Every structure is written in structure tokens, then in C-alpha cells.
Amino acid sequence: MLTHEAHSQMLTHEQAEDIFLRLSRYSNADGLEMLISGGHSALTRFANNTIHQNVEEENYVVSVRTVIGRKTARATTNKLDDDSLRRAVESAEAMTEVQVEDPDLLPLAPAPMSEGPPTERYFESTAALTPEDRARAVENIVAVAKKNGLTTAGIFSCSRSAEAIMNSRGLSVFHAQTSSEISITMLAGDSSGWQKANSPDARNLDPLVLAETAARKARDSASPREVPPGKYTVILEPAAVLDLVGFMFFDFGGMAILDQRSFLTNRVGTKLFGDNITVDDDVYHPLQSGAPYDGEGVHRQRVRLIENGVVKNLVYARSTAEKMKKSEHASQVGGIGPTGHGFPLPNEIGEAPLNVVFDAGPEGSRHTVEQMIASTDRGILVTRCWYIREVDPYEKILTGMTRDGTFYIENGRVRHGLRNFRFNESLIHLLSNISEMGTPVRASGEEAFDMVVPPMKAQDFNFTEVTKF
Amino acid sequence: MKDIASWILNTAQTRGASYCDLRVVDERARTIATKNGKVGHASNSESLGVGIRVIADGAWGFAATQDLTRPSVEATAARAADVARASARVKQHELQLAPEKAHVDEWTTPYKVDPFTTSIADNIELLLKVDSELRAVEGVTLAEALLSFRRYEQWFYSSLGSDIHQTKFITGAGYSAYSFAGTEIHKRSYPNSFGGQYQNKGYELVEELKLVENARRIAEEVVTLHKADQCPEGVFDIILDSSQLGLQVHESVGHPIELDRVLGMEANFAGTSFLTTDKLRHLRYGSDLVNVVADATLDHGPGLGTFKYDDEGVPAQCTPIITNGLFTGYLSSRDTAAAIGENRSNGTMRAEGWNRIPLIRMTNISILPGAKPLTFEELVASTDYGIYMQTNRSWSIDDKRYNFQFGTEIGWEVKGGKLGRMLKKPSYSGITTEFWNSMDAICSRDQWTLWGTPNCGKGQPMQTMGTGHGAAPARFRQVKVGSAYKGT
Numbered sequence: 001m002l003t004h005e006a007h008s009q010m011l012t013h014e015q016a017e018d019i020f021l022r023l024s025r026y027s028n029a030d031g032l033e034m035l036i037s038g039g040h041s042a043l044t045r046f047a048n049n050t051i052h053q054n055v056e057e058e059n060y061v062v063s064v065r066t067v068i069g070r071k072t073a074r075a076t077t078n079k080l081d082d083d084s085l086r087r088a089v090e091s092a093e094a095m096t097e098v099q100v101e102d103p104d105l106l107p108l109a110p111a112p113m114s115e116g117p118p119t120e121r122y123f124e125s126t127a128a129l130t131p132e133d134r135a136r137a138v139e140n141i142v143a144v145a146k147k148n149g150l151t152t153a154g155i156f157s158c159s160r161s162a163e164a165i166m167n168s169r170g171l172s173v174f175h176a177q178t179s180s181e182i183s184i185t186m187l188a189g190d191s192s193g194w195q196k197a198n199s200p201d202a203r204n205l206d207p208l209v210l211a212e213t214a215a216r217k218a219r220d221s222a223s224p225r226e227v228p229p230g231k232y233t234v235i236l237e238p239a240a241v242l243d244l245v246g247f248m249f250f251d252f253g254g255m256a257i258l259d260q261r262s263f264l265t266n267r268v269g270t271k272l273f274g275d276n277i278t279v280d281d282d283v284y285h286p287l288q289s290g291a292p293y294d295g296e297g298v299h300r301q302r303v304r305l306i307e308n309g310v311v312k313n314l315v316y317a318r319s320t321a322e323k324m325k326k327s328e329h330a331s332q333v334g335g336i337g338p339t340g341h342g343f344p345l346p347n348e349i350g351e352a353p354l355n356v357v358f359d360a361g362p363e364g365s366r367h368t369v370e371q372m373i374a375s376t377d378r379g380i381l382v383t384r385c386w387y388i389r390e391v392d393p394y395e396k397i398l399t400g401m402t403r404d405g406t407f408y409i410e411n412g413r414v415r416h417g418l419r420n421f422r423f424n425e426s427l428i429h430l431l432s433n434i435s436e437m438g439t440p441v442r443a444s445g446e447e448a449f450d451m452v453v454p455p456m457k458a459q460d461f462n463f464t465e466v467t468k469f
Numbered sequence: 470m471k472d473i474a475s476w477i478l479n480t481a482q483t484r485g486a487s488y489c490d491l492r493v494v495d496e497r498a499r500t501i502a503t504k505n506g507k508v509g510h511a512s513n514s515e516s517l518g519v520g521i522r523v524i525a526d527g528a529w530g531f532a533a534t535q536d537l538t539r540p541s542v543e544a545t546a547a548r549a550a551d552v553a554r555a556s557a558r559v560k561q562h563e564l565q566l567a568p569e570k571a572h573v574d575e576w577t578t579p580y581k582v583d584p585f586t587t588s589i590a591d592n593i594e595l596l597l598k599v600d601s602e603l604r605a606v607e608g609v610t611l612a613e614a615l616l617s618f619r620r621y622e623q624w625f626y627s628s629l630g631s632d633i634h635q636t637k638f639i640t641g642a643g644y645s646a647y648s649f650a651g652t653e654i655h656k657r658s659y660p661n662s663f664g665g666q667y668q669n670k671g672y673e674l675v676e677e678l679k680l681v682e683n684a685r686r687i688a689e690e691v692v693t694l695h696k697a698d699q700c701p702e703g704v705f706d707i708i709l710d711s712s713q714l715g716l717q718v719h720e721s722v723g724h725p726i727e728l729d730r731v732l733g734m735e736a737n738f739a740g741t742s743f744l745t746t747d748k749l750r751h752l753r754y755g756s757d758l759v760n761v762v763a764d765a766t767l768d769h770g771p772g773l774g775t776f777k778y779d780d781e782g783v784p785a786q787c788t789p790i791i792t793n794g795l796f797t798g799y800l801s802s803r804d805t806a807a808a809i810g811e812n813r814s815n816g817t818m819r820a821e822g823w824n825r826i827p828l829i830r831m832t833n834i835s836i837l838p839g840a841k842p843l844t845f846e847e848l849v850a851s852t853d854y855g856i857y858m859q860t861n862r863s864w865s866i867d868d869k870r871y872n873f874q875f876g877t878e879i880g881w882e883v884k885g886g887k888l889g890r891m892l893k894k895p896s897y898s899g900i901t902t903e904f905w906n907s908m909d910a911i912c913s914r915d916q917w918t919l920w921g922t923p924n925c926g927k928g929q930p931m932q933t934m935g936t937g938h939g940a941a942p943a944r945f946r947q948v949k950v951g952s953a954y955k956g957t
Contacts, residue, residue, distance in 0.1 A: 043930055044556070047734040051556040055531040055930070056548060057824045059518065076514035078535045084515075091513045098590040099508055100597070131530075131555030138559045153736035155929045183929075185737040192736075231956065259505075260610045260649035348502055348509035348613065386740070389863040391876055391896070391953045393654045399874050399953060401867045403740075422865075422872055422898070424953050446738065462956045465898060467872035468743070 010039060010127075011060060013174040016164035022082060023064060024168065026089040029096065031067035031108045032168045035295070035344055036060060038078075039161035044134040047153035049142045054131060065345060066092040067108060071099035072346055106319050109296040111170040116292045116299040117284045121177035126202040127160040129180070134158070137207045141184055144211035150218055152211070154184040158202060165297035173299075175291035178202075181444065184210050185404060186218040190469065191417055193217025194384050194404035196239060198444040200289050217383060217405035221417025226466055227408060229421060233379035234461035235372045235409070238443035238453050240382045240402075245356075246448020247390055247398055248427050252281075252305055253341070254320040255350025257329055263396045263428075264311055268333045273309040273431040276361060280304050281315060281341070281353035287442040287452045288355045295344035303339050305353060309432070317342025317351040356451040360437040367436040372457040374412045375436070380421070380463070381407040381414060388447045396427040400447075401467065422465040433459040470634075474626035476539050477521055477546040482628070484550035486523040488566065490627035491546075492780060493519045493537070494823035499585065499618045503596040505611060506604065511589075518823035521549045526557035527564050533824040567806040567814050569783055571630030576777035578638045579767070580671030584618035587672050592616050595680065596644075602684035603646045608692035614644035615664050616675065617923075623780075631782040639773065639935060640674045641667035641923060644684065646691045655893065657691040657878050659683050661712045662861045667921030667935060669771040690879060693891060700880050700895040702951030706855035707897055708848060708944045711912075713877055714836065715920040715938035716861050721901040722754075722761050723834040723936065725870035726790055726798070728805040730829075738929050740868025743901070744796065746809055752796040755905030758839065761791040763800055765816060765832035772937020773921040774832030776819075781827060783816035790834065794906070800829050821932035828928050835939030838917040845916055845942050850886040856950055857881045857888060858895045863953070866901075874898040876953050896953035904945060912941035 020034045038060030045053035062085065063076040073095035077088045134156045145152035162176040180202035186193045194217065195210040236244070248263065256262035264272075283292050283300045293299050296318060304312050316324065318338040325336050341351040360366055373381065383405030391397040399422065406418045436457040444450045470493055481489035495517045502510040519542060520533040530553025534545040596614040603612035619639040626632055643665010645658040660666045660678055668674050709717065725742040729735055744752070765774050765785035777785055781803050788798045800817040801809075818827035849857065863876035880895030881888045899907075919939040926933055 041930070042552075045737075045929055046559060047736055048561065048732070049559070050561050051528060051559045052734055053529060053531070053826055053929075054552045054556040055533070055826050056552055057533045058545075059533070059535045059824055061516075063514075073511040074513075076512065078516045078518065080535075095511050095513055095589055098588070098593065099511060100593065102507055104507075131552045132558070135555040135558040142559055151733070153733060155737060157930070183737055187733070187736055194737075259647075261647060261654060265649060346508065346510055346512075348504045386868050387865040389865045391863050392894070392957075394649075394652050395957070397953070397957050399863065399865045401865065401872065403868050420867060420872075422867070422874060424874075424955065424957055426957055429957070464952050464955050465872060465874075467867045467869075468900065469867075469869055469871070 010160055010176065011162040013164060016174060017166065017172060019062060020166040023085055023089055026086040027066060029066035029068050029093050033065040033108055034166050035063040037163035039159060041159035043155055043157035044131065044138060045155050046138050049145055049151050051135060051138055062088065064088045064092045066096045068096045070101045070103060070105045071096050072105055073099055074346065104319055104323055106322065108167040108169045109171055109298050109318060112299055119284060119292050121200040121289060123178050123201040126158055126178035126180050129158045129202060141207050141211040144208065144215055145186055148215040148219060150186045150188055150215055152184060152186050155181065157181045163291060165293065167297065171297045173293045173297045180205055182207050182210055184214045186214040188218045188222050191218050191221040191224060192404045193221065196444045198450055199442065221405050221407060224417040224419045226419045229463045229465050231460040231462055233376055233459055235369060235376065235379060235381045235455065235457045237369060237383050237455050238441050239445040240385045241453045241456050242443040242451055243385045243388055243445035243447035244398060244430065245427065245453065247388065248396060249356055250352045252314050252353050253351040254314045254316045254324045257314060257333060258323055258327055263394050268311050268314065271310045272428055273306060274434055275308050276434055276437065277306055277309050277431050278359040279306040280357045280359065281355050282357045283355040285355065285357045285452060289450065290355060294340045294342045296342050298338055298340040298342065300340035303353065315339045315341035315351050315353045320350045354449055358440050358453045360440050360454040366438050368438055369455050372436050373409055373414060376409045377411060379409040380418065381409055391424060397424055398427060399424045419469060420467045421463040422467065423462055424464045425462045430458055435459055470624045473519065473537055473542055477542050478626065478628055480543045480546035481523050481550055484547050486525045486550050488524040488628055489521065490625065490782065491519055491521045492820065492823055493624040495622045496822060497620045501592050501596060502613065502615045503600050504613050506600055508593055516822060520820065520823045520825065521546050522826060523549045523553050524564055525550045525553035528553050528556035528560050529564065530556055531826045564804060565807040566803040567812060569629065569803060569814065572778060572782055572784065573632045574777065575634045577636040578669045580638045582672035584638065584640050584672040585620065599644050599680050599684050602681060603644065603688045606685065606688035606692055608648050608650065609646050609688050610649045611647035615642065617641035625780065625782055627782050633778045633782055635777060637669055637776065638671050639667060640670050640672060641665055642675045642678055642680060644680065646688045648691045648695065650695050653695060655691050655694040656862065657687045658860055659687045661920060663922060663924055667773055667923045669773060669775050694879060694893045697891040697893040700856060700892040700951055702955060704947050705950050706852060706944060706946050707948045707950060708852065708855055708857040708883065708942060710859040711916065711918045711940040711942055712920050713858055713861050714940035714943055716864060717875065718761065718834055718836050718938050718940060719831065719922055719936060720864060720866045721870055721873055722790065723831040726800050727829045728799040728801045731799060732805055732808060739927055743869045743871050748796055750795065750797055753794055753906065754791045754796040754902060755794045756908050757794045758911055759791050759794050759905050759908055760837040761834065762837065763788045763790050763817065763832050763834050769833050769835065770919040772833035772919045773923065773935030774937040779816040779818045780820050781814065781818040783814045786816045788815045800831065802829050805829065819934060821934060825932050828932060830927065830934045831925065831936040833919065833937030833939065838914040838941045839911040841913065843910065843912045845912055848910055848912055848942055848944060849883055849888055852883045852886060852944060855883040856892065856895060857883050871901050873901065874953060894954065897948050897950050898952045899948055904948065907946045907948060908943055909946050911943040917941040
């Protein structure tokens with residue numbers, strides 16, 4: 001069993017292999033797969049210029065999948081003693097036995113023939129962050145708030161984690177990484193501003209720059225005015241772009257097409273977006289994060305999802321690729337094969353791209369947010385979106401609100417803050433009407449997973465209502 | 470457990486904590502899902518650990534571990550005290566807690582059939598029977614069904630002397646049918662969206678839901694939606710079914726009454742609230758017919774917000790939230806109650822698991838049924854023209870909980886007091902207080918259902934919590950309808 005000292009030191013590949021060996025002794029199944037993940041995470045939360053929550057956690061979870069013939073099931077435990085591991089194996093096997101045979105179930109993934117490109121995402125300086133380090137950063141953020149006559153709320157979180165997948169066919173992959181995140185809201189009497197950043201390396205986060213920017217937005221949006229809803233030119237900062245476009249990427253899984261729940265059903269290979277929209281899934285991108293393998297241990301591949309507005313490829317788990325090859329969609333969906341994007345089995349969703357990177361074209365063609373504002377006669381600058389939900393799954397109409405810094409632009413200048421809008425906007429329409437883009441950055445929001453996206457300027461964005469603040 | 474508690478409480482005290490509580494949680498879950506004739510998901514899971522919360526130097530600290538050995542829990546308690554001291558570096562004043570007595574008690578969810586005693590093979594057979602009924606209707610392109618069982622056992626101890634052992638059983642079941650044709654994907658769910666109905670009950674809930682018996686109707690409805698007319702855009706009277714009204718309560722009453730939101734503690738993530746403290750007992754929230762309670766007691770029913778003590782050791786209570794339309798109460802904790810001068814928490818602090826800190830969470834936030842007998846049929850019969858909307862499909866509300874927009878899976882036109890043509894893609898929107906003031910009828914107790922919302926997210930790190938919402942069909946006058954598709 002891992003001792004509490006070992007927890008603090010992080011799981012190693014060798015320790016994970018030892019746990020898998022112990023599990024293997026208890027199993028009578030045809031195949032055995034283990035996922036282990038966990039580590040140490042901490043989050044300091046502040047509001048009203050005070051740290052009001054401050055938490056730390058140590059936990060590792062072992063998840064066992066057994067395969068008997070064409071049946072499979074899973075059992076999960078965070079109890080790592082021998083008895084508990086044995087019970088987890090027995091539980092998985094008992095559940096597997098009573099399953100209905102699945103002719104599409106594949107044998108466990110084989111060991112990879114070669115290693116994928118290296119991904120160095122563990123930074124000792126981030127792993128070593130203490131509650132005092134986080135508190136000092138919060139002190140500095142609060143000082144910015146007080147200097148500006150504001151109050152602040154937010155988080156500073158960090159974690160060190162390890163995960164491994166091993167199976168009885170000899171597959172054994174391991175990934176360790178650190179994460180850090182700072183999110184800051186600055187509040188004035190009738191306005192607010194917000195900034196957030198996230199990186200595996202906390203040295204990439206600058207709390208003072210984030211705090212000053214959030215404070216400026218809160219100040220500049222004071223005394224917000226109301227303008228009528230309607231179609232406006234809109235400049236979306238990266239976090240706003242991220243939270244909107246994040247709603248479409250689960251539709252890029254092969255299983256979503258087979259289930260006919262994707263807005264790309266009958267649309268792969270067609271030009272759905274503007275010429276300037278090109279998107280990859282690339283876990284190896286320097287601004288990306290996460291493990292370079294999927295829920296079965298298959299190495300992730302770089303996949304071009306959209307090229308010059310045309311939907312080019314989907315991503316696949318192993319079994320989805322096999323099903324797709326035999327399906328009526330096979331001739332319409334581009335290349336078919338496992339891409340290393342599957343979720344742990346068994347599951348109903350299949351797969352999804354989770355390391356999305358937008359290509360904003362050559363540097364010379366890009367525009368900063370300031371340049372976008374300067375070239376706008378009448379428009380709206382959006383810092384952040386909130387509570388986005390899908391209204392129409394095939395036209396990909398989303399509703400949601402603006403929040404924490406919405407501004408009116410006239411004659412190339414930000415004029416004043418605005419009361420927040422509700423929008424109902426189709427992603428297909430939005431990404432067909434992007435007139436300018438900036439340099440992609442690693443963006444972090446609240447509705448979607450982090451991705452590498454640029455700020456965007458779009459025409460005819462559909463605001464349908466205004467709220468009271 | 471008492472040994473673990475004493476190791477932790479002693480360590481916390483030695484490290485200078487002025488208060489300490491701990492929750493040892495042993496959790497077990499079974500989830501089985503089917504999709505298009507196959508088992509889509511089949512898993513058992515368990516989790517055990519302890520979360521320790523302390524106050525030191527006038528500030529909170531929390532640490533959690535899965536390792537319940539003495540060296541580990543003592544180290545974790547010491548860690549919680551260290552974290553609290555770090556918190557104290559950034560504070561404006563000393564933390565105060567509303568007083569609470571010590572409680573020693575034991576409680577279990579009343580249940581008839583422990584769901585974990587049912588056979589997995591039988592569970593799968595039931596779901597596949599539902600699946601088969603759904604896909605028997607031509608045009609159904611995707612059928613998904615789910616069973617979810619959870620047993621949540623918790624031992625709570627505090628430095629006040631509380632020793633509370635509670636066990637909850639949570640059962641959920643439901644299904645959805647999808648139909649894709651042309652350029653539309655329609656969905657129908659039973660008995661509710663978000664996976665179905667969830668309650669603090671045993672397997673008897675599954676038997677009560679009559680899953681198989683309703684599957685053919687749901688499948689026929691989803692296919693028929695392709696032929697239905699688009700819900701018109703305009704300002705109309707609307708009637709909401711009880712599940713949609715339950716979600717309306719959740720979003721536009723339940724969240725804004727959370728006192729941590731009101732006091733700014735959620736400003737960075739979930740947002741704040743329009744219900745500033747000056748509005749308590751002054752704001753006309755809704756019409757005279759609107760009566761909402763936050764009731765965690767068993768008398769209210771087996772809701773997902775039913776318990777005997779919250780995760781701060783405060784007994785379950787029933788708090789009037791809206792009384793004949795007047796705003797009368799918040800959801801509070803020991804520290805937020807003290808912050809607004811209340812002399813006691815109303816007992817709403819809950820944590821997702823052992824590794825999360827308790828937060829103010831909705832208990833059972835329910836709109837009470839009408840006092841006068843009123844059936845759904847009578848409600849429709851008294852409506853000259855309107856739209857009846859059933860089963861949530863989309864939901865969104867601003868970060869102060871004012872402007873909302875909801876879409877439902879299906880609707881019907883009400884004309885001359887009768888349900889008429891089916892309508893697809895219904896939606897409505899409004900401003901919270903204007904909407905609740907437009908309610909002019911609500912059905913009586915026999916039409917009232919205590920729904921479970923299993924997926925309420927809040928906090929950082931994010932916690933998912935189950936909440937209960939009792940509601941009966943109700944009518945709202947002159948509501949904006951169809952804006953979800955306006956201009957798109």
C-alpha cells in the first residue's frame with residue numbers, strides 16, 4: 001500500500017506497475033486493464049479581499065476493467081490495500097460476467113510499437129508551491145484591488161498529478177504533470193472585470209498583470225449603459241471564444257456521427273465555416289496540457305479537424321474506428337482509424353478532441369484586440385461569456401450571457417460599459433463571419449476545457465435580450 | 470471511527486485550532502447505462518476518505534486524505550491547521566460562527582429495497598426492455614437508458630462534541646429517445662431530463678416510475694416532433710409542467726437565495742445575486758400564490774436535499790423562502806448566518822464527498838402546491854390561449870439570476886381551454902421577479918412531484934450536488950416566448 005509519505009512524493013511508474021501486478025494476481029478474466037490516477041491538489045479561494053476557503057487533497061484512484069470473451073465492465077476504488085484491490089477485481093469480473101455479449105468489443109489495446117513525442121509537463125517549482133506562496137500572491141491581488149477602490153474574488157490553484165494505464169497485453173504508459181491556475185474578478189459598485197490564466201508551469205502566470213487588467217475592466221465598465229439587443233459586430237476575447245467554440249468539439253467524435261447526435265452528421269467534408277477557420281487537435285502543442293494517450297493507453301495523434309472552413313476529419317477510439325469502417329457513413333467522413341482520443345471503456349460517448357488548437361494564419365495577418373477595436377465603427381467588446389447552453393443541436397445555436405466587462409465601441413474606441421446581453425447565436429454562423437483574428441493563446445474559461453484560441457472579431461452576432469445590470 | 474476522530478481533533482487542538490470538524494465518508498455507487506441495444510456503461514465504484522476543516526488564527530483551512538491510518542490523519546489535521554494559518558494572512562476580520570449545539574445521533578434514509586441487493590443482470594434486462602420499446606418506433610435514431618444507485622455513509626465529528634452517523638441511499642432512473650432527420654435532432658426524456666428522476670429512496674423508486682410502460686409514448690412523441698409546427702414567437706400565457714417548473718425554481722429562486730452568493734463569496738465563478746440583504750422581507754418576489762420553502766426534513770419527502778443534519782452538524786430545517794409572494798429567507802451556513810446577524814444557520818451546508826469542503830447548497834427548494842383543488846385539466850380548461858411546455862431541454866440564467874431563458878423538449882398549443890397541436894422547440898425567457906409575479910395559477914397537491922436534480926454544480930474546486938424541487942403545473946401570464954430562435 002502507498003503510505004501517506006509516498007502520496008506526498010507522487011506515484012511513480014514503478015509503483016503503478018507494482019499495483020497492476022498485485023491486481024493481476026487476483027484476476028481470472030481474459031483481459032485486465034488498470035487506470036490509476038491522482039496526486040495532490042490545492043486551491044486557495046478568496047472573496048471580499050479575504051481568503052475564505054483554502055483546501056488541499058491527496059487521493060489516488062484505481063480503476064479496473066476486466067474482459068471476458070466479448071464482455072467488459074469496470075470497478076473503481078480509492079482503497080489501495082490488498083483486500084480492496086482484490087475486491088475491485090472481483091467486482092469488475094462479477095459485473096462483466098452478467099453483461100450482454102458485445103460483438104463490437106475489441107481485445108485490450110496492444111503495447112505501442114514506439115513512443116510518442118515527449119511532453120514535459122511536470123515543473124518542480126509548481127509542485128513545490130505552498131499555501132503561503134498562494135496566500136502571498138493573493139495578498140498582492142488584494143493590494144491591487146484596494147489601490148483601485150475595488151474588492152476582489154478568485155482562486156489560485158495548483159496540483160501535481162500522475163496517471164498510468166496498464167493492461168495484460170503489455171501496454172504500460174505513464175504521465176505526470178503539474179497544473180496551476182489563477183482567476184480574478186474585480187468588483188466595483190455596478191461593474192466588474194475578470195481575467196484567468198492556466199498553465200502546467202506556474203511561472204507562466206502573472207497574478208499582478210491579471211489583477212491590473214481585471215481592475216481596469218471593472219473601472220472602465222462602471223455606470224454601464226443599456227443599448228438595445230440586435231445584431232452587432234463583436235470582438236470576443238480568447239476566453240469568450242473558448243467557451244463558445246468548446247460546445248462543438250464533442251461532435252467531432254466518430255461515435256457522435258454513428259449516433260446521429262452530431263451537428264456534423266452528413267456534413268463532414270463540406271465547407272461549414274469561413275475560409276479562415278483551421279483547427280487541429282494537438283496534445284503535443286507547446287501551449288497544450290494533458291497526457292499524450294487516451295483512455296485505453298493509445299497514443300494521441302495530431303488530427304486536422306477543420307481546414308479553411310471544411311470539416312476534414314473526426315477523431316476515433318479503436319472500436320469506433322472499426323464500427324465506422326462498416327457503417328453507411330464510411331465513404332463520407334474522411335480518414336478512419338484510431339487516433340488516440342477514446343475515453344475509458346465502457347462508455348457511451350466514444351471519444352472527443354480535448355487538445356484543440358486554432359490556427360490564426362500567418363503572424364502578419366493577425367490583429368491585436370486593440371487593432372480590432374480601432375477598426376470597428378460600432379460594436380461590442382466581450383470579455384467573458386456565462387451559462388452557455390445548447391438551444392439547437394444541429395444548427396448549433398447556443399444561448400448564454402456576457403459577463404464581467406462588456407463594452408460599447410464606437411468610431412474605433414471603447415466608449416463605455418454595457419449592461420450584459422443574452423445571445424442566441426449559431427456556431428456555424430459565428431465561425432462563418434469571423435473578419436479578424438489575433439494570436440492564439442492558451443485560454444481558460446468556465447464552460448469548456450482549456451484550448452489554444454485567438455481573439456476574434458465577428459459580424460452580425462445575435463444579441464437577443466439585455467439584463468438589468 | 471471514534472479513534473480516527475479523536476486523533477484528528479486532538480491534533481487540531483494541539484496545532485492551535487479554535488474549531489475542527491471532520492467527515493469520514495464511505496461511498497459506493499453502481500451505474501448501468503444502455504445505448505441502442507447494448508450496455509453502454511457498467512461500473513461499480515467506492516471511495517473512502519476523511520475531510521478535515523479547522524479554524525486557526527480566525528480563518529478556515531481544509532485538508533483531505535484517503536489514508537485513514539493514524540500517521541496520515543494526524544498529518545492531514547496538522548496540514549489543515551497550516552492551511553488555515555496561511556488563509557489568515559489575507560483576512561479583513563476574524564471568522565465568526567453562529568452558535569450550534571452538539572448533536573449525537575444516527576439516521577438512515579428510509580428505504581424499502583436496498584438497490585445494491587438487486588441483480589445487475591436484472592438491471593440490464595430492465596434497461597434493455599426500455600431500449601427495445603423506444604427503438605420499436607421507426608424514426609428513433611438513438612435510445613439511452615440509465616440506472617444509478619449510490620450509498621453515502623458519513624461519520625461527522627466536531628470539536629463541539631457532535632457525533633453524527635448518517636447513511637443516504639440515492640436512486641436514479643430514466644431514459645431519452647433521439648430522432649435525427651433532415652436538419653433537426655429532437656429529444657424526449659422520461660420522466661425528466663438530466664438522466665430521469667432521482668430521489669433519496671431505494672430500488673422502489675425504479676418500480677414506481679413505470680419506465681417500460683411509458684417508453685412507447687415517449688418514442689412516438691420524439692418522432693412526431695419532426696412534423697410539428699415551430700413554437701410561435703410572441704408574448705403568450707404559458708403553462709409549465711412540474712419538472713420544468715422545478716428547474717425554474719432551482720435557477721431563479723434556489724441559487725439567488727444562497728447567502729454565500731449574496732455575500733460575494735461566489736463572485737468569481739457562480740456569480741452573485743440580485744437578492745441583496747436589504748431585500749429580505751421587503752421584496753415582492755412573486756404573486757400571492759407563490760410560496761417556496763427550503764425544506765430538508767423528511768416530512769417534505771425523499772428529495773435529494775433531505776437529511777437529518779447538514780455537513781456542519783446543524784439539524785435539518787424548513788425555512789420559508791417566499792411567503793405569499795414576499796421574499797422571507799436565505800439559505801445559510803454558520804459563518805454566513807453570523808455575518809448577517811442571524812443567531813443560527815438554517816442548515817444547508819453539504820459537500821460532494823470526503824475530499825470537498827461543505828458549501829451552502831439547495832436542500833429541497835420547493836414551490837408549494839395551490840391551496841384550492843386544481844387539476845392540470847382544469848388549469849388548461851381555464852386558459853383561453855397559451856403554450857404548454859414540458860421537460861427541460863436548455864437552461865441559462867445570468868450571474869445575478871435575473872435574466873433567464875429556458876427551452877423545453879416539447880410543447881402544445883392551448884386554445885379555447887383545450888390542448889391542441891404539438892409544437893417543436895418551445896422556449897421562453899424573462900426577468901426573475903417579473904416572471905414569478907406573473908404566476909396566476911398552480912395545481913394542487915395531487916399534481917405535485919418532488920423532482921431530483923442530480924447535477925447542480927457550484928464551488929471551486931467544482932462540486933456536483935443533488936437538490937430537490939417540488940412543483941406542480943402552473944400558469945404564467947404574458948411571457949416572452951420563442952426568443953431562442955429570434956434572429957438565428
